[in-house]
Amino acid sequence: MERRAGEDDRLYRNAGRKENVRTSRSRILSIAHKEFFHILRDFRTLIIVFLMPVVQLIMFGYALNLEIQRVDAAVIDFSRSTASRDLVERFEGSRFFRPFYFEGGVSQVGDLFKSRAARVALIIPSDFERQLLHASPVSLQVLIDASDSNAATLIRNYCNQVLVDYNASRGAQLPVPFDVRTAVLFNPNLKSSYFFVPGVIAMILVMISALLTSIAIAREKETGTMEQMLVSPVLPHEIILGKVLPYIALAFADAAVILFVGLLVFRVPFVGSAVLLVLLTTLYIITALSLGLMISTRVRTQQVAMMLALTVTLLPTILLSGLVFPIASMPAALQYVTYLVPARYYLLIVRGILLKGSLLGQLAAPALSLVAMSLVLLVVSVRRFSMNLER
């Protein structure tokens, strides 16, 4: 005879009506209040919760520098003309590249990359100067070592930038030699701090919300206090809300700290609406909490909760949300997986609001995705939340 939690819940509500046991605001608050005490008593965890984002900001800010500078660039110049030397000087002039002339053939570029003597090769055709003068589209070959796909993307962007500058310097009256259409907006210097401060917010919020909530509920199961709580007439959503509320507050406090450090130390711009940011951050926190709840319904010990939460939240958030590695440079199969990572949507939201000043209408797609995710997770976890000691 198998009875699922949902069925119990229904019986429970019927009985509740008969017995006049209604949802009690005071019961939710009382559980929340108790949870706050647990958080405050567990001082070490609290310190970690607030120190970790700062450490991560420093790590991402200084150690993991996504800005690439002084990339060795091999130049194979078949043209050997003034025009080609002029172009190479352009590359030399930018702080991104350190060009050197390479006398070997194009076929040897692979060896250059293997020995890391160069990460990009610029091949200038013999009729380069003639093409320029005749205003025909100029062909210029750029080979980039994509063993580090991230760096490759950046190098390509930098190349484009140099070429755009080159175009501009030749003046409008002359025919435009290169047809480069890339434009870097909102973060014209490709500063990585603009990139990782929102990323750290997304990561920390998932950590606090999913990891700590699932651990907090697993702890009650593990220490037997859930058993004691369940024999009271408390309702499942009262336990869930009560347990979750303090972590929403904690997540907000943490987000504020990160944003503050980001704005102040890393000079991240804040172009958009603060109200919209708070609103959509709440939505993201709710999604992450639902994920934590979902995990807690499946585990019985804190350790398993932690392992599971780390696996399903932290790793995908770092690796598959576009936080560090651009989604566009992932294999197609992985790109589909990223649709399941809440941080993917939140990064669009938070970067949009901070850097571009996006409005709600422009962020509707990621916001709705988060709403849908939260709803599915919440419904499943409330239904799975066992009000007895059966599995």
Add this chain to the structure above:
Amino acid sequence: MTAPETRGIQITNFRKLYGKTEAVKEVSLSVERGELFGLIGPDGAGKTTLMRAVCTLLVPDGGTVLVQGRDAARDIAAVRARLGYMPQRFSLYQDLTVEQNLRFFADLFQVRQKEREGRLEELYRFSRLGPFKKRRAGALSGGMRQKLALSCALVHTPETLVLDEPTTGVDPVSRHEFWEILRAIQKEGTTILVSTAYLDEADRCDRVALMHEGRIVAVGTPEEIKAGFRHVLYRLAGRDARELRRFFSGLPQVHSTQLFGDAVHVVFAKKPGQSDWEEWRHALEGKLEHWSPERPSVEDVFLELIGSGR
């Protein structure tokens, strides 16, 4: 059919499986209203499973459990509102103080503000935890922890109280005090179902059920249980108790022997005659100095019952 309200707890053909293992096999039991009822048996007898079912925490695989006439598998909220439960493991919040724990459970059970302060005072008085209000639960001694857990289970003045091995691991003085407290609670009209692995605690209950391997092997008042002893128990004393035991356990008419400090308890299939004793005393060369019939304890009965089952 008896009017359900007159019944404290009524368990009918209750079964519970864990996977393929049958933790409790077709158990029926009825606890009268206002009774102090003991569920007695060794670890793994199925006591906890049965009690959790009474507390609505497990769904039966067969049979029914009625608590004050309400089905514990269906009328969950009603049963929970009138029941106090103290799980086997200390399961209060160790990082909260005595007072915070009590108030938290008062909130969960929605004890009315009017009654709350009076109830808390009452609980502090009987548990003598008043002076330790501000102490963290984790810093309490074993006996005090159990009293706090009991207080939390009583905070909403339940009609039925279920206690799972409340005296396990508690020192003898605190155990004694704990049973006194249970008696006092019973006097207020509360039905109490308490389990213990200490067989000597059976005498503290109005009635007991002996459990073994998922079955109830005997039910009755402690006196009735002892009267059910089918063998004859003697207490023997002498210079070398071990030697005595060795000698008697080798005799065909002896059912079992047990060391009791300096003495030996010997269970005979039937009462030995005076000539038998003379013969044994002679055979033991004076090592047997004293023998007398002994009233069997619940433990003796239990050992007899499970021994005969082999």
